[in-house]
Amino acid sequence: MSRDRFDILTSALHFANNEGEHSAEDRLWKLRPVIDVLDSTYRSVFVPRKNVTVDESLWAFKGRHQALQYNPSKRARRGLKVYKLCSSDGPEAGYTAAFNIYMGQDRGEFPASMKAVDDLMEKAKLLDKGYQLYTDNWYSSPTLFHYLQARKTTSVGTVRALGPAGESGSSKTGMLCLQWLDKRPVAMLSTAHTSKVVTLPPNRQGMERSKPEVVVSYNNGMKGVDLSDQLAQSYPATKKTIKWYK
Numbered sequence: 001m002s003r004d005r006f007d008i009l010t011s012a013l014h015f016a017n018n019e020g021e022h023s024a025e026d027r028l029w030k031l032r033p034v035i036d037v038l039d040s041t042y043r044s045v046f047v048p049r050k051n052v053t054v055d056e057s058l059w060a061f062k063g064r065h066q067a068l069q070y071n072p073s074k075r076a077r078r079g080l081k082v083y084k085l086c087s088s089d090g091p092e093a094g095y096t097a098a099f100n101i102y103m104g105q106d107r108g109e110f111p112a113s114m115k116a117v118d119d120l121m122e123k124a125k126l127l128d129k130g131y132q133l134y135t136d137n138w139y140s141s142p143t144l145f146h147y148l149q150a151r152k153t154t155s156v157g158t159v160r161a162l163g164p165a166g167e168s169g170s171s172k173t174g175m176l177c178l179q180w181l182d183k184r185p186v187a188m189l190s191t192a193h194t195s196k197v198v199t200l201p202p203n204r205q206g207m208e209r210s211k212p213e214v215v216v217s218y219n220n221g222m223k224g225v226d227l228s229d230q231l232a233q234s235y236p237a238t239k240k241t242i243k244w245y246k
Contacts, residue, residue, distance in 0.1 A: 015245065027067070027103040030245040039098065039123060048087035048097050052126065053134040054117050055225035056102075057082045063242035067104045075229075080244065085120040086224035088134060094227030098124040113139045114147070127151040132192055134221035145175055145191050154192035156218050180212050190214045 015034050016022065022029035058069060060076035069081045081102040087095040098120045108115045117139055121127050132154045135144075140157030148155050176190040193214040200209045200216070 010239070010246075013246065025105075027105065028101060031101075035101075042097055043125060046092060046095055046097075048092065048095065048124075048126070048131075049090055050130070051088040051132050051134065051221050051224075052085055052097065052124075053088045053222050053224040054083065054085050054120055054139060055136060055222070057084055057225065057229050061244055063244055065244045067102055069102070083116045083120060084225050084228060085124055085126075086228045088221045088224040094224055094231055096228050097126070111141075111143075114141065114144045117144060118147075121148075121151075121153070127153060129153075132156065132221070134218060134224075136222065137187075140189055142175065142189065145189055146173060149173065149175075149191050154190075156190045156192055156214060156221060157188070158218065159187045159189050176214060178212055178214060180215060182211075182215075186215060188212070188214050188218065190217075193217065 014030070016030050016032060022032075026032060028035060058071055058074040058076040058079045059082055061068065061079040065080065067080060068078065070078050071081075083100045083102065084096055085098045087093055087097060100116065100119055100123070110118060117133070117135065121131075121133070127148075128151050130152055133148060133156070135155065135157040137158045137160055140155075140159045145155040145157075174191060176188070176193050176195065178190075178195055179185055179187045193212075196213045197210050198213045198216060200211060202208050
């Protein structure tokens, strides 16, 4: 294909009929057919094993859009925020089972952080099947963990500081609340662990270390989305555009 023909086709590339009917509330209608195909394909190609994680990614974009986000802690820094549910361990670690693009509409019966988790778990059809979910402190809350517990899903996550380091306790529903002092206090919630402490293999200096089992499990379980982002860096879009849907 010649360059000129490629440019002509690209200039006329659309994924939905601009003159057709579409929901006024759906800000992703220009991409909805593509997203629907991806969602069904992700579910049919592979079913994650027990451990999954939810976190957000930032898809780099320097054009204009009402949902554009700026996050200096992310590699892209500026772009569209995407909630992702990924497999956490095994050969399939980093596999994206479901994703939602943030369009500034997180209102619902649940808080935004809880709604993001529930929407992804429902989309991937993983609720009520005995999965174990890992989340960071933006998503984690007793309300979310109790809700997931009722849907036969255990949860592990960090939360904001709870109290003096070294304390732990469990609720009547079996939720562990633990604060452990590493380089700084680390507060955890879990419906899958006790306060058991495990010994780790010696480090490079030959020193043996010990950590709460829930902390070790969390460090391993949260790798899914980071690995997914790392793999995606191998396939960048070589042709830049100011049209967000491309």
